[in-house]
Amino acid sequence: MADATALGMPSVRTPRAPQRIGQSYHIRTFGCQMNEHDSERIGGLLTADGMVATPTLEEADVVVLNTCTIRENADNKLYGFLGALRAVKNRRPGMKILVGGCSAQKDGDLVMERARWVDAVFGTHNVHRVVDLLDHVDEWGPVTEIWEETTSTDDFPSYLPAQRETPHSAWVTIAIGCDNSCTFCIVPTVRGREISRRVGDVIGEVRSLAADGVTEITLLGQNVNSYGRDLELNGRRPVFADLLRQVGAVEGIRRVRYTSPHPKDFKEDVALAMAKTKSVCEQLHLPLQSGSDRILAAMHRGYNASRFLSRLEMARDIVPNLAVSTDIIVGFPGETEDDFAATMDVVAAARFDQAFTFQYSPRPGTPAATMGGQIPKEIVQDRFDRLVTLQNQISLEKNEAAVGGVEEVLVEGPSKKDPTVMTARTRGNKPVHAPGRYEPGTYLRAEITQAAPHHLLGRVIS
């Protein structure tokens, strides 16, 4: 591990001498990259305390569920999972069960009321306390510890040791929380207000990761475009475009990605930084959510369809070969057939490379959950199917345009379906499957030979 302090990053918290040597842990992660990132940190802390990760939940001494609360059935999934875990714990009474993440942050004591066999509950703001809570359980028994907010940037998960899944690729948090108030979203409630990390801390972490052999960085934030609004550096406010350039300039970093920008804050300076910084990939995730101005207003998104399309056009004019993905919610309360038709029109006009499409589900605690005009499931399903059909056709056409071309790809490993085939990703973040066995983290050039809606086929040429 490179000496982080020498590289300008406050020292990673050096845990105490290992106390749980030889014990095993298993982490089950639900939800977004922010949770995946937190789970890497939880794994890093438990490993630093002498434990080893086990892929088999039933054999673990400590099981950690890192939960998500974005979808209605997310909570049902959690309590269902805890129900199944009870039987395992009855067979292995020494097993410790910890519940963290957004559902825990939202439910707090309720988790243990509904599942008494849980040993500890922690939230999104005190991930760094996971070993302390295990000590508490050993010493005094079950504990619930929920912090209402992150009190200092030193509590950012990024200062914790990490157990990363992929040695060549890493997530780096640049800000936590969100100051927006989209009416369908629970994130501001469970992740709190926006707090940006200092530029030097972010760059220090990227340098330390590069020194560790990481070549691909994904910058994480709920709304990366508002990065730095709460910071002051030499009398001025650092902005995301500057941070992107600085991260892209770190020696050893070959690919920089980021998620998520907010269309209302996505400006030309970021597109220019992308175009002018070689390592920043030609890939943009720009969540549309709906194509209807009436629904966008009800969602409190802060832009309309024409503004979204003009921002998209601006980005495509400035960044050559830009691959664009988006998020779309179908069936938001009050959505009429005309509103949905407007979404289909924007999707047809925007021609996204990929769209993550969701059926609206009410989230207790969000304004939209109590709005009138909740749409019957079968109507939502029908609209969802029509949208997916349209988008799949567009994705296929976009991928067909790549056939015959050559792409730089980063190897992830053997394909899950066929070990004689490798899976890699283009700079546009598209999966490419090609025959051969190659080391994860290797950069290759591949000729694209065939296209499908959600992946490309190719052959390695160098």
Ligand code: SF4
């Ligand atoms: S920008 Fe909106 S959707 Fe995204 S995290 Fe913030 S409130 Fe949620």
